[in-house]
Amino acid sequence: MATVITDQGRQHVDRLARIWEERPGILGWITTTDHKRIGLMYFFTALVMFGAGGTEALLMRTQLIGPNHHLLSPEAYDEMFTMHGITMIFLFVIPMTTGAFGNYLLPLMIGARDMAFPRMNALSYWIYLGSGLLMYIALAQGHAPNAGWFDYVPLASKQFDPGNNIDYYGYGLIFNGISSTAASINFIVTIFKMRAPGMSLNRMPLFCFAFLAVAFALLFALPSLTVAALFLELDRQLGFHFYDVAFGGDPLLWQNLFWIFGHPEVYIIILPAFGIATAIIPTFAHRRMVFFPLVALGEILVAFLGFGVWVHHMFTVGFATITTVYFAAASLIIVIPSGIQLFAWIATILTGTPDFKTPLLFIVGFIVYFMLGGLSGVTLAAIPFDQQVHDSYYVVAHFHFVIFGAAVFPILGGMYFWFPKVTGRLYNERLGKISFWVTFIGTFITFFPMHIVGILGMPRRNYTYAAHLGWTLLNFIESIGAYILATGLLMIVVNLAISLFKGPPAGNDPFEGDTLEWSTTSPPPPYNYPVIPTVSSPYPMWDKDDRELDNRRLARGEGLLELGHETPATTAQDAIWDEILKMPSHSAWPPVTALTLFGVFFMLVMAHYWIAGGFLAACGLSLIGWHYKGVRV
């Protein structure tokens, strides 16, 4: 829909452009509070982390390509699979989904001009960067965490792991948790309070429901991890005894605390993927999602039930049967909200007018792998079966189908889908399709044989295996698959990189998308929308009359808010326009605060408690400075 802008409108647009102008140069990026710039910084950082985690994975697969290989020493291998897990979960998937996609798209989709707390948004990025650095400093020193991302005690206790590898893990995760908590608070308030007037809960895009669910899950799951890590560090550094049987502690306390966080975590990883899928499917099926309320509900409910299933990671520790049964029921029922969405997606594609462009292909791949992974997941909720294959490669296969097949595929699809919006250029469709098929096949070849190896009895986390066990061929196939997979991913990067410079211009709305972000220019201006958009359904871009109305309002200079960085705040449920907020812009305090916090945690790892205290004081001062200006921008 080409927006015809009258001369008057043009004047208003120029005025807004002046008001919202970003600082030039690198300084502009460091001090920015623009959710789009922060989103991009998240994106590239997470992409680098993805590369690192992928490299670690390839090293491990190369080690396992045949029996008794010694490319990596046992110690190095342990650090590899630990860092692979930590990187992919905490430093890639969560920042990529909530950080990059969420930050960039959420305000656009709800028609806001920025997040609710722009400076805190910047802060959470810088803290995330800091935590990533902390972890990789450890790897560079050869002190990377080496007890698995699950980090079970007593293996992770001072007695069996005397180095400071695990301290990097403990403090790194607490540090990272601060970032995620801040981000999730920001998301929830943004979704509750910053929606464009008229976007009542039942008119909110499903993408936003997914991110709302993620934010809440993070908010309530992370404290458990924080406490677990805190106890661990107290045990390790100050000689407390939370996990030490000899002094009345219990190693299972760690397992409980960790999985209370750890299982919701799995859904935190997968839910944004649901959101991206529900954004892509209607666009390419050219029809509304089937059964909107149930899909929205499914997204929330998955996050909610996710808190009642953690012991299915612990079915083999010998709990009382009665304890395990409380979890088995939830572990089974949680399949249903996922099933609802699954069939809603399929039904939408089936009853719509599907146009299988690259993004939709990735979503189809996601559906296939999500079914495979989901179904093997159901089998794991059956206690007797779980006790057989637990901690075997069967589980590895299961959660890689779910996490890679089901969580990363939509991310890749989303990269293609929103590429035109972010860069203003179109990607190469043919290369896109090829890259999909390579990735799809690579994923299958890599992870499917793992089911069989697992049932044959190959445990996880072995740095090598003996030749006579009959695991050789399957492992060989898996490794080959891993290389194919890597090739596919590289093709995607290449495609996007080339298109960035050579791609034909995209225009505002190349795919006839359904949500608001397609109504503004590509790339969007710093103020996102010249006029605060009119919303009267979850598919505002398909309400042509509303968009026409917006153009007229622009010409009339109505609903512009051009007295500074202004954006409307609305009521939480029915989105009635309540007040006009003035947003802060480009502050240098978030990076400073993050830096001081980095100092705090790095010094804690090094066990220099007084210096850490000094940095904490500095952090407090920087927060004073932060508030010194208030929002008088």
Added chain:
Amino acid sequence: MKLPPSNTVVWFGVLGGGLAWIAQFAVNLAFSFAQCNAPAGRWELPVRPLEIGLSAAAIGIGLLSMAVAGWLYLYTYQFKHVARAERRGEGSPPPTGRLNFLAVVGLTVNLLALSIMVMTGIGAPLLSLCRQS
């Protein structure tokens, strides 16, 4: 049935079942740990009755919440086209549209929460207490 119900009631209809499940889950869990992890004899809780009573109470709350959601649905169903439009996600204007949306959500949440509560409520007492799995 003319006026829209109060916010608290609405959200009880949406969340009631879920919260009841959390309560049943958490407290039962605590009992099973107290009874089975502790060295014998320290805690002599009448676990079985507590268990069954709790489940019953939780299921009761779930049913109540279900009923509220159902009532809410009927209330909004007066505007038939709203109900129809909402199912298709056409986003009819609030509050009616939103209420209907929440009603559908509440009905499903409570259905699932109830099924979990019933499954554990029946399943758990069938198993012998504190036997290592």
Added chain:
Amino acid sequence: MTEPSSRAHRGLHPPQVTRSSAAFTASAAGRVARQRLAQPNGWWGMALFLCAEVALFGTMISSYFYLDFDAHRWPPAGIPDPSVLWPSIGTAVLVAMSFPMWLAARSAIAGRRGRVLGLVSGAMIVQGCYLGLQIILLIQDLHKFKPQGSAYGSIYYTLLVAHHAHVLFGLLLDLTILVFVSFRGLTNYWLIGVRSLALYWHVVNVIAVFVLVVTLAPSL
């Protein structure tokens, strides 16, 4: 029954919408606050942050009982049952401070800067005394048994210190609010600050009660 038309209620710019961040005087900020239909963003942010804190303490408290359930004797042999009197009195006083905080929020909305300053500083003094008392008690406990001595000691001290840290943080918030409200005035920004502060203390006080009951559980 009138059927709302599907285009009704777009929530377009109603006349009374205010530029709230332009309210730089107490009276103006108060007027904005009274006009609001919903809670302001700052209040929501604080509320959600406190959700995380409640989850944090919830986890610690459940860990306390988890360890308790594992133990033969709780507290283990050689450690006296916690004393009830002084902690209870202290907590009672602390919880009482919710009232001035509530009043402070009210008078902020009423746009009365002086009363806000008075109430907050009054509460702050009492809360400071509470913290002092708690630290004295903590030191006395440390003479009786050490956190390194047993899992009980570990969780007991961690729980208490975690809460004291929240009280300390609250005192710093009090101070910040006092300074900024007295020098910057009760602008919209700091009015929301006062309301968030009140909310913070309400929750910290509730947690205080739970922590008290848990730590005293062996003596009850």
Added chain:
Amino acid sequence: MLLWWWMLGVATIVFLGAMVMLVMAWTKRGVPGLPFLGERENLAEGLVLIFGIAIPLVVLVALFGVSDVYLVGQTSPPNPKTTAMTIDVIGHQWWWEVHYPSTGAVTANEIHIPVDTRVNVVATTADVIHSFWVPALNRKIDMIPGRRNRILLDATKTGEYRGQCSQFCGVQHAHMALEVFVQTPAAFRAWLANMSAPARTPTTPEEQAGKTLFMNSSCASCHTIAGTAAAGTVGPNLTHVASRTTLAAVTIPNTPAEMEAWISNPQAIKPGDRMPDLGLPHSEVVEITDYLESLH
């Protein structure tokens, strides 16, 4: 395992169903509405309700009833009353200590059990968390500090079954396997009798030299040989080491050559293992090997 085939069956049906729908969508791309049925909103919603809620609910409740209530109720963990014998298995970094209570028999990294006998395995750990898993015989059970978990071994066919630690337990987690030998009752009784006896006294001069070396070197401080001064408890019990088929937790076969290699440089075979390089001259290694290989 019947359960597994049922789940696999149902899963396949669900999966294929969904795939069929996707394929249909693919074949009809560019055409609006359902294939054959056209645009029928209610059908689409029915699809979601039936496949998304109704069917799963039934299947899952059934699965819960069968697997988590019925089966779990059936499979009660063993205890001395329901089993013929008890074996204590203790996990170490990175080997298995095996005790036959009420007989003096202690061995490592291999379990001998009589066929068609219910054996109660008590799984505990000396250091970190391990997990006892013999895939062909039974499910796994974790070995956790402060807990005594039990699991049943009841083999119906004689033979050799490989087991492995399945909970990551440190550097050499990969080389922490064990062998379960299921024997005829007679063979088992013979084996147990031999195991319960103290170590055989050396006869040839080399063996005697080896013994003295063993007792005077640091070997004896970590290993036990019943009937001698060696009473270390860090490493495996070597009273009848020659009767075992493998060394270093099923890492290498138990032959004189491998034994020499292992003693002279364990870190090369199992890097990070607790067994140190003693730096003994080759001659001494040979003599110690002669002695150990004589301990049948």
